[in-house]
Amino acid sequence: MKGLIQRVTRASVSVDGETIASIDLGLLLLLGVERKDTPHEVDALLHKITRYRVFPDDQGRMNRSLEDCGGSLLVVPQFTLAADTGSGTRPGFSDAAAPDLARALVAEFVLKAEGELGQGRVVQGEFGADMKVALVNDGPVTFLLSV
Template identity: 70%
Template structure:
């Protein structure tokens, strides 16, 4: 499972010209699900994202997590993040999870996020929709986090 996180001052998701979710200071995560992923892997990545230290402390060092900063999380399913881009000039999607599995694991990631942060601090994209994602990347700060294999 892959999560592209971006520290944001604000971010939103729009579907059919309607804003369906928005956050202020926090993290936007684009979530890519692969065939080998499981609920345990989704929970492990979620805990990693929420505890990843990307917010500045009093000295300006990235030493505070989303929990420490009291920020929000916007989770957006991103099928193309699971693409195999190692060769050629066209992405391959053979490792991407099928839609049913991907949606189940997206919802599992959301459930763990809401449990750790509180439901009011978690926004979501719409699985399978044509979404428009707007954000103001703070820094810019962007990291690709990956979790694979058996959970710890």
């Protein structure tokens, strides 16, 4: 399981011209699920993301986590993160989870994130949809996390 997090001052997801999710201060998470992933990877990545210190403290150092700053989390399913880009000029997707598994693990991730961060602090894109993601990357601060 891979998660690309971006610290944002705002982010949103639109489908067919309609905004379906948006946040202000927080993290935009592009979430990639691989075939080998299980609920164990969900727990491990969620633990890492909610505690990863990417927000500035009073001295401007990245010492505060999403939990610490009270920010929101926008989860966007992103199967292309599971791509094999090791050779050639076309990505391979043999390591990506099948849609049913990916959908279930993304749903579990969101449910557990809501339980950990609180209702109203977690929103999500639409699995399998052609989404348009808009964001203001703060910093810019971007990290690729994997478990």
